[in-house]
Amino acid sequence: MTQTLEYQPLVLVETENLSRDEWLAYRRRGIGGSDAAAVLGISPFRTGRDLYFDKRGIAVPDDEENWVAKEVGNLLEDLVARIFSKKTGLQVFKRPYMFQHPHYPWMLADLDYLVELPDGTFAILECKTTNYNARDKWWSDGVETVPVYYEAQGRHYMAVVNLSRVYFCCLYSNNEDEVIIRHIDRDMAYEQELIALEDIFWHDHVLAENPPDYTEDGELILESLRRNLGPANTAAPPVVLTPPQSVRVTRFLELQAEKSVWDAEVKALEKEMQRMKALIVADMGTSCTATYEDANGGYMVVHILEKETAYYGTAPQL
Template sequence: MSVQATEQPWTTPAPTATAAPGSPRDLAFGAPTARLLLPVDATEEEWHAARRGGIGGSDVAAILGLDKYRGPRHVFEAKHGRPLPADAALSEYAEIGQEIEQFVSYLFTKRSGIPAVETPGTLVNIDREWMRANVDRYALDPESGEVVAPVELKNRSEYQIGDWEDGVPDGPALQAHWYMAVGGWQYAWVAALVGGNKLRYHRIERDDELIETLIDTCGRWFQRHVVDGYPPPADGLESTKELLGRLWETKAGEIVEVPRDKAAKLRKRRASLIEQIKALETERNAVENEMRLMTEAAEVAKVGKSVAWSWKQNGTFAAKRFAEEQPDIAAEYTTTVEVLDVDRLKAERPKTYEQYRARVLRVPAKEL
């Protein structure tokens, strides 16, 4: 049976004519302060090389420590051609986001009335070669057809809906400002499909003071860590901790000599922080226990019409206590499930087992 392709409303139509250079329809001329560095049909190798040669919109939040999944060290490794493969779940999330980008663009145009068209490729600022941008879409003036702003498209999960109701979260907002910095636009649009069924879009006005700060900060970072090649210092991001655990292939039994003064200073600081955390945990528990005493058997504590706090029985199920106190019922609801035989894997394939073990940082209590 033959299958006939069906064109969807959000499918980009094939071009009917070539626009004259410099005309409003020539989208390569849509950025006042940028030129086309790489066309959209460039090879993947060329695209990665262009990304390594400058700072793009997705790098900005990571450099500033405001990206949940990437930090400065991630950007450093990628710029030097050593990116680690993304987590499978994140890769799938990014893949789906890319696949539905056209649909999000279509919804944005349908709801806003603003035409959004595909861009010519990678842009570079005409004054600063290291400032790059891969804009998702160009927003056109409905009457003249001229490019007036960049459009950033996002795919977000349902639990993030609150972040998009009254504005744009920090990461995408910084990305939009970076595009304005590269291309010279006075405003930008950010549209997000949240939970697969809610479109939220906001217009962001150009903030020259913020843009100057971004250019200065990212420019200094690019010079020191990409051009000069110095690795960025350690930071407190969880994503950096995960990255460092995968960055090197561990050499069993190998020892590295570190300066005594530096090691002693780090150990002392770590011990002090652990004590502070313990003290704060104890203090927090005391405050929360006072709340529990005030709540007694109730589930919700209110001040007038406002909820002060709740203490509901909706936490983790105590499976061990349940099995001990209700063995007959527990037996009735006990099933056999397939589990990975890690001990057998360790015994039969030790190299494979070691490859997937996490690296654990342990600090002896004994003084140096």
């Protein structure tokens, strides 16, 4: 698949005066940026099958658990944009349209803001909010990053509106200094793969009325089942499993047995570690610290007996 950069996005609809139901109806005409992570199987919020049910307009019970977080994000969007503009000196503005890719009409984009860059070109701004503890998702091994599910969203948007940069501004507390600003630039290899997978999802699943398989982790699948199926019916007759389904039961039992072995080994290791700790404390007597040095370096042991805790750390080599 070859992607040409000589195109302009189409306007599917002006969104400023749409009701929520009308807006949702337009969203169901294709795949939007916030859908991309679910298509790729990397969304922490919903499965590909959840997305399929949404696009098919199949009634799913509302998930009331995180509605406050979603509402806070919507209410603070303009504030986050103002903070971004103040921090960067870049002008931001809205274009209240749902855009459509001219070559792939099922690719849609409903942008938060556009950014005017100093050279007269434009970029996309996505406004995010999170809590203080979740800010760590914007780093990976100490390196600044964009969470993969937001990256997929941004790359989808760049493909639709044919722009080469997306900024993310994430507010994680209640003052302007507690904000994270990141950007990603266009990656055509990623984009082509994304388009190919979205094309399969739209045509082979949504239009073909063929629900995708569950490929996500267990917790997310169980949450999806809870939303889509509701509570179990204790009066329902037993389900007769097919041979392929029985393989899953067999594998579960194998993993359960394997886990039991590992649990026993972990308990044995923890017991031996506790014994070694006790012997170290015995060597230290009434002292709270001990040091050791040899040709390879050294370390310090700290133990506070009164609090029944110990900390073992390495000190810089001398």
